[in-house]
Amino acid sequence: MDGTERSRFARKAIRVAEAQRLLLARVRPLAAETVPLAASYGRRLAADVAADRPVPHFARSGMDGYAVRHEDAAAASPQQPAALRVVGDVPAGRVWPHPLAPGTAVRIMTGAAVPEGATAVVMLEQTEELERGARVLIKQPPAAGQHIAPVGDEIAAGQRLIASGARIGPGQAALLATFGCAAVCVYSRPRVGIFATGSELLPVEAELAPGRIRNSNGPMLAAQVERAGGVPVWLGILPDDAAEAQARIAAALAHTDLVVTTGGVSVGDYDAMASLFRQGLAQGRAGRGAGLLGGQPQEGSGIGMGSMLSEPADKSDAEPLCATLFNKLALRPGSPTSAAIAGRKLIVGLSGNPGACFVGFELLVRPLLLRMQGAAEPLPRTFRAALTDDFVKGSPHDRYLRAKLELDDGIVRVRPLGFAKSGMMVSIQDADALAVIPAGSRGAAQGELVEVIPLAYGEP
Numbered sequence: 001m002d003g004t005e006r007s008r009f010a011r012k013a014i015r016v017a018e019a020q021r022l023l024l025a026r027v028r029p030l031a032a033e034t035v036p037l038a039a040s041y042g043r044r045l046a047a048d049v050a051a052d053r054p055v056p057h058f059a060r061s062g063m064d065g066y067a068v069r070h071e072d073a074a075a076a077s078p079q080q081p082a083a084l085r086v087v088g089d090v091p092a093g094r095v096w097p098h099p100l101a102p103g104t105a106v107r108i109m110t111g112a113a114v115p116e117g118a119t120a121v122v123m124l125e126q127t128e129e130l131e132r133g134a135r136v137l138i139k140q141p142p143a144a145g146q147h148i149a150p151v152g153d154e155i156a157a158g159q160r161l162i163a164s165g166a167r168i169g170p171g172q173a174a175l176l177a178t179f180g181c182a183a184v185c186v187y188s189r190p191r192v193g194i195f196a197t198g199s200e201l202l203p204v205e206a207e208l209a210p211g212r213i214r215n216s217n218g219p220m221l222a223a224q225v226e227r228a229g230g231v232p233v234w235l236g237i238l239p240d241d242a243a244e245a246q247a248r249i250a251a252a253l254a255h256t257d258l259v260v261t262t263g264g265v266s267v268g269d270y271d272a273m274a275s276l277f278r279q280g281l282a283q284g285r286a287g288r289g290a291g292l293l294g295g296q297p298q299e300g301s302g303i304g305m306g307s308m309l310s311e312p313a314d315k316s317d318a319e320p321l322c323a324t325l326f327n328k329l330a331l332r333p334g335s336p337t338s339a340a341i342a343g344r345k346l347i348v349g350l351s352g353n354p355g356a357c358f359v360g361f362e363l364l365v366r367p368l369l370l371r372m373q374g375a376a377e378p379l380p381r382t383f384r385a386a387l388t389d390d391f392v393k394g395s396p397h398d399r400y401l402r403a404k405l406e407l408d409d410g411i412v413r414v415r416p417l418g419f420a421k422s423g424m425m426v427s428i429q430d431a432d433a434l435a436v437i438p439a440g441s442r443g444a445a446q447g448e449l450v451e452v453i454p455l456a457y458g459e460p
């Protein structure tokens, strides 16, 4: 492509929020499947969970002590304790078979069912045993209901407890177990095809050669996919050849839910992905409804995309066959990041620069995986924190800095990490957040509040 030709395909940058909207509009939760509770950690529920009975489902003692009728000891004092006859004992798991008669007590353990008629539990420490346990002295008047959790104290029957789409963590596991959900209905994990592009790339296990580097973005993306609940499907290294890239991506779409590529989206002579997105646009201009990726290959080496639709055009044509959604974003790093839709599946072309690849995944791909797993709020929830240092570099676009959250005297601050150039990767290991430095010529000053996107996901 010469300069004139290239300028015909000048790229128009769209904002990150717009890109997220365009992508999210095209994904839906995947089918549900059933997994054993023990294997469900980190999965997302595909149905609401409601209580089929109250918790506790029997009046339960909260202490080791004596179950009594509180009125039997209403006048008790250390000087004149009430003496009750102990008629038996009830450990947790057993049920006392008789109603509690006036003037009697049952020795009871924490978690045991409180006998019928008992209205209070008195802690062992506040009692004195007489006649080898046959009688007990109560030295203070117990309050009605003390240390007894009544039926439904915590959870009422029918109460909705966990919403569909919630991620199963320790608390959800406890609830599911409580209600007997040994098998849990969860959304399927999205299968994410990952390609790295670039003829300079070597497999991880290969010896280095002059001018060559090992593919580090592939394993990084696989880890990001796992972290977002997806199943990474490593599909290999694509050479700088648009025709081959098209064929292999088309084949991959048939057995994955989404394809992510890294590299080759900029303006370089060998940037195969960019040429593929560009060809799609060109064919789109030539005529609507060009080829379905994976169907009839279009003439030349293009990906065969339809017209450039940012939204389904109308109801009658609600599913564009193939379309480039965007091929430039108003952000740093990763401005050449691109995306297309082929059939019902998305292809996200992330930058090859490791920093940009990492950031692009978190901003654009992770939300898609969360939506496919039914998450109610797939976009990252942000907060604001003060910068620990000046960041003096201005940028025409919002800049997403790899950053680390710190607690400084109880206040959350965000530290921009060093070695932050888009082509550098060493700081990614420490990044538990992205700090957003708004577009402008001055950057941001130490102490300034900036938007923060947390990356340490402990969220349900």
Ligand SMILES: Nc1nc2c(c(=O)[nH]1)N[C@H]1C(S)=C(S)[C@@H](COP(=O)(O)OP(=O)(O)OC[C@H]3O[C@@H](n4cnc5c(N)ncnc54)[C@H](O)[C@@H]3O)O[C@H]1N2
Pocket (backbone or CB within 6 Å): 196, 197, 198, 200, 201, 213, 214, 215, 216, 217, 218, 262, 263, 264, 265, 266, 267, 268, 271, 333, 334, 335, 336, 350, 351, 352, 353, 354, 356, 422, 423
């Ligand atoms: N003339 C211009 N050059 C560049 C521009 C521009 O606007 N005009 N944009 C720059 C920006 S910004 C970015 S970001 C990069 C985007 O590059 P690509 O997405 O095309 O990626 P590549 O060219 O394939 O590679 C860039 C860089 O990253 C290394 N890389 C690629 N894949 C991997 C991998 N799997 N593991 C590790 N490292 C990888 C690759 O070797 C390059 O060093 O373009 C700028 N150029």
Ligand code: MOO
Pocket (backbone or CB within 6 Å): 331, 332, 333, 334, 335, 336, 351, 353, 355, 356, 422, 423
């Ligand atoms: O957009 Mo690029 O800023 O170097 O990653």
Ligand SMILES: [Mg+2]
Pocket (backbone or CB within 6 Å): 263, 264, 265, 266, 267, 268, 271, 352
């Ligand atoms: Mg390039």
